[in-house]
Amino acid sequence: MSISHQQRMQKKKAVIDEKIEAATVARGVLVVHTGNGKGKSTAAFGVLARALGHGQRAAVVQFVKGRSDTGEEAFFRQQTGVTWHTGGEGFTWETQDKARDAAAAQAAWAVACQHLADPAIDLVILDEFTYAFKYQWLDLDAVCAALRARPPMQHVIITGRGAPPALRELADTVSDIGMEKHAFQAGIQAMPGLEW
Numbered sequence: 675m676s677i678s679h680q681q682r683m684q685k686k687k688a689v690i691d692e693k694i695e696a697a698t699v700a701r702g703v704l705v706v707h708t709g710n711g712k713g714k715s716t717a718a719f720g721v722l723a724r725a726l727g728h729g730q731r732a733a734v735v736q737f738v739k740g741r742s743d744t745g746e747e748a749f750f751r752q753q754t755g756v757t758w759h760t761g762g763e764g765f766t767w768e769t770q771d772k773a774r775d776a777a778a779a780q781a782a783w784a785v786a787c788q789h790l791a792d793p794a795i796d797l798v799i800l801d802e803f804t805y806a807f808k809y810q811w812l813d814l815d816a817v818c819a820a821l822r823a824r825p826p827m828q829h830v831i832i833t834g835r836g837a838p839p840a841l842r843e844l845a846d847t848v849s850d851i852g853m854e855k856h857a858f859q860a861g862i863q864a865m866p867g868l869e870w
Contacts, residue, residue: 702828704821706845708804708837711853718799718831719746725829726753730796733757733789737782737834738775738802745867757795759785772809779811793825804834804841818844 705721707714725732732755750756761782783806789798806812818840821830832841842848858864 701826702824702830703846704844705829705831705847705849706804706837706841707831707833707849707851708835708842709849709851709853710835711851712856714833714835714849714851715746715801717849717851718801718833719750721829721831722750722756722797722799725797726755729755731755731794732797732799733759733786733792733795734799734801735759735761735782735786735789735803736801737761737779738805757789761785775809776811779806779809783812783817787820790820790824790828790830793828795825795828797829797831798824800830800832802834803832804837807838807841808836814838814840817841 705718707717722732722734734750734756736759747758747760751758759782761778786798786800789795806817807814821844824830832845837845837848
């Protein structure tokens with residue numbers, strides 16, 4: 675005798691309800707969006723929209739990205755409750771200046787630390803932050819200590835390829851976003867509204 679759809683959904687509901695009841699801890703969450711696929715920053719900005727919809731305060735610190743003509747920045751700068759800092763100098767293959775890139779990352783990290791110490795900030799997004807470890811611009815142990823010391827209800831989202839194991843271990847949620855194919859590989863230009 676086959677199980678009906680309703681019976682399967684009743685069993686599923688019981689399992690999910692049990693997990694919801696067991697989740698009793700309320701605290702800030704550290705999320706890492708990493709991997710070679712498109713959408714890491716985009717996912718973080720979706721959470722930013724969600725947080726603002728709940729009346730929360732947020733701060734965005736961009737590490738590699740140097741342009742300030744992106745659609746997300748134009749939109750979110752118009753919203754109350756958001757602080758936005760573009761701290762990068764551009765992609766490393768464009769700058770070709772390791773010392774300048776390191777100085778920019780360290781300056782952006784100083785801004786991020788102010789937000790990470792502020793209990794009035796509900797969400798901090800550290801966009802393209804993982805490159806600070808790949809290129810050794812920042813000390814990973816010191817960053818992890820600052821993330822652990824943040825206000826207890828503050829959420830943090832870190833984006834970027836190649837998140838190091840220590841950061842993945844510290845995180846509460848890690849999404850490794852893969853890529854099956856990308857329009858750029860077919861010679862299609864980066865398009866406003868989709869890529870930036």
